[in-house]
Amino acid sequence: xxxxxxxANIHVEETLATLRYACQARxxxxxxxxxxxxxxxxxxxxxxEVLRLRGVREGYEKQCGVVPRQLLHRFDSKDQWGRxxxxxxKEIDKLKDQLKxxxxxxxxxxxxxxxxxxxxxxxxxxELKYLRRCGVAIEIDFQERDKHPCLVNLTAxxxxxxxxxxxxxxxxxRIGKNAPTHKFEATFKQLDILLDGPxxxxxxxxxxxxxxxxxxxxxxxxxxxxxxQMVTGRIMLNHGDRIxxxxxxxxxxxxxxxxxxxxxxxxxxxxxxxxHQEILQIQEKKLRAELEESKQQAIKELENAKREVEWxxxxxxxTYERExxxxxxxxxxxxxxxxxxxxxKKELELEKELLVKEVEVNNKIKKIRLExxxxxxxxxxxxxxxxxxxxxxxxxxxxxxxxxxxxNGEAITAGGISLHEMQILVKxxxxxxQEAGYLYVRIYLITIIQDVDFK
Numbered sequence: 001x002x003x004x005x006x007x008a009n010i011h012v013e014e015t016l017a018t019l020r021y022a023c024q025a026r027x028x029x030x031x032x033x034x035x036x037x038x039x040x041x042x043x044x045x046x047x048x049e050v051l052r053l054r055g056v057r058e059g060y061e062k063q064c065g066v067v068p069r070q071l072l073h074r075f076d077s078k079d080q081w082g083r084x085x086x087x088x089x090k091e092i093d094k095l096k097d098q099l100k101x102x103x104x105x106x107x108x109x110x111x112x113x114x115x116x117x118x119x120x121x122x123x124x125x126x127e128l129k130y131l132r133r134c135g136v137a138i139e140i141d142f143q144e145r146d147k148h149p150c151l152v153n154l155t156a157x158x159x160x161x162x163x164x165x166x167x168x169x170x171x172x173x174r175i176g177k178n179a180p181t182h183k184f185e186a187t188f189k190q191l192d193i194l195l196d197g198p199x200x201x202x203x204x205x206x207x208x209x210x211x212x213x214x215x216x217x218x219x220x221x222x223x224x225x226x227x228x229q230m231v232t233g234r235i236m237l238n239h240g241d242r243i244x245x246x247x248x249x250x251x252x253x254x255x256x257x258x259x260x261x262x263x264x265x266x267x268x269x270x271x272x273x274x275x276h277q278e279i280l281q282i283q284e285k286k287l288r289a290e291l292e293e294s295k296q297q298a299i300k301e302l303e304n305a306k307r308e309v310e311w312x313x314x315x316x317x318x319t320y321e322r323e324x325x326x327x328x329x330x331x332x333x334x335x336x337x338x339x340x341x342x343x344x345k346k347e348l349e350l351e352k353e354l355l356v357k358e359v360e361v362n363n364k365i366k367k368i369r370l371e372x373x374x375x376x377x378x379x380x381x382x383x384x385x386x387x388x389x390x391x392x393x394x395x396x397x398x399x400x401x402x403x404x405x406x407x408n409g410e411a412i413t414a415g416g417i418s419l420h421e422m423q424i425l426v427k428x429x430x431x432x433x434q435e436a437g438y439l440y441v442r443i444y445l446i447t448i449i450q451d452v453d454f455k
Contacts (some may be wrong), residue, residue, distance in 0.1 A: 198247035228282035
């Protein structure tokens with residue numbers, strides 16, 4: 001290890017730290033250890049044990065010589081040399097059995113290792129297939145890019161654009177996201193390309209490769225855009241088309257079988273910025289058109305509502321006017337009735353006043369009568385009946401004048417006759433007239449008496 005030190009005062013701390021680390025590094029002990037699989041290590045140890053046992057057996061046989069098994073029975077077990085030979089032979093048999101078991105265990109270990117290797121190969125192929133579905137390109141994918149259609153990712157970072165490559169083999173390729181409720185195996189069998197995002201559905205869309213043509217079929221309700229336009233049905237994909245899945249996954253279509261694959265396009269590079277601005281412009285224009293349409297629809301609905309409200313207000317106004325007219329006529333009738341009541345009230349008041357006056361007059365008459373009743377009356381002799389008969393015998397046209405003249409003169413000449421006496425006389429005359437059939441004379445006489453009373 002090389003450490004850099006400096007004599008300058010400003011580098012004292014760095015120099016001391018370097019020297020301290022150098023002192024600590026001298027105490028580091030490196031131990032060599034091979035990183036290997038435990039099964040491989042066990043196989044290697046077993047092989048070494050087999051070789052060791054074989055070497056031990058061969059050395060032992062060379063040292064002691066080979067003694068046939070049938071000769072062992074001839075040696076006397078009581079003889080020391082015979083016992084040694086039998087013991088050595090048992091050890092050889094034991095070593096052979098151990099060697100056999102070791103070889104069997106080695107074979108079993110090797111067999112398990114092969115199975116594990118096969119499983120590892122299967123897992124490797126499965127993981128490579130999964131990586132291809134996730135777009136992680138390997139060297140063979142770039143070699144097959146010119147042989148099969150594929151999707152290349154587009155990102156805001158130019159260094160990451162084109163790093164994910166999705167090969168589209170012949171057949172139907174399903175695109176979606178791995179649902180958390182599904183297991184990896186089930187999702188892996190259902191989906192061919194896995195994406196992640198809040199707007200990506202479990203089965204978002206499918207791309208069909210029938211050899212040379214690519215057909216995109218989105219699922220219902222899945223946001224899928226091709227060249228900035230939202231796709232709702234089957235659509236043909238051409239070389240260089242931009243696909244946006246879920247709002248944040250941008251791809252570019254590469255189809256070597258398309259006629260425009262080798263055609264040189266404009267100098268405008270098809271990158272993330274191009275695809276992003278394209279979808280922004282088209283969708284903004286579309287949304288503005290939809291907004292304007294919604295605005296016009298809202299204005300139309302408001303105008304309809306305004307007309308309806310105006311019609312309702314007009315109908316209510318006419319209804320209210322009719323009600324006002326009815327109320328006016330009712331009020332007029334009530335006013336007329338009130339006027340009639342007021343007139344009737346005035347009439348009643350006048351009648352009341354007349355009654356009051358009449359009562360007063362009657363009271364005065366009673367008072368006068370009472371005063372006259374206490375006064376001394378002179379004897380009165382009247383020839384009223386003779387005059388009445390003469391009046392009745394005259395013409396009816398002169399009755400009034402004659403009666404007025406006679407009565408007035410009689411009243412004046414009499415002087416001291418009371419009204420009570422005159423009333424009795426009138427009643428008597430009236431009775432006579434009724435018996436004779438002259439009702440007019442009674443009424444007229446009553447009027448005369450009243451005139452006399454008032455006078």
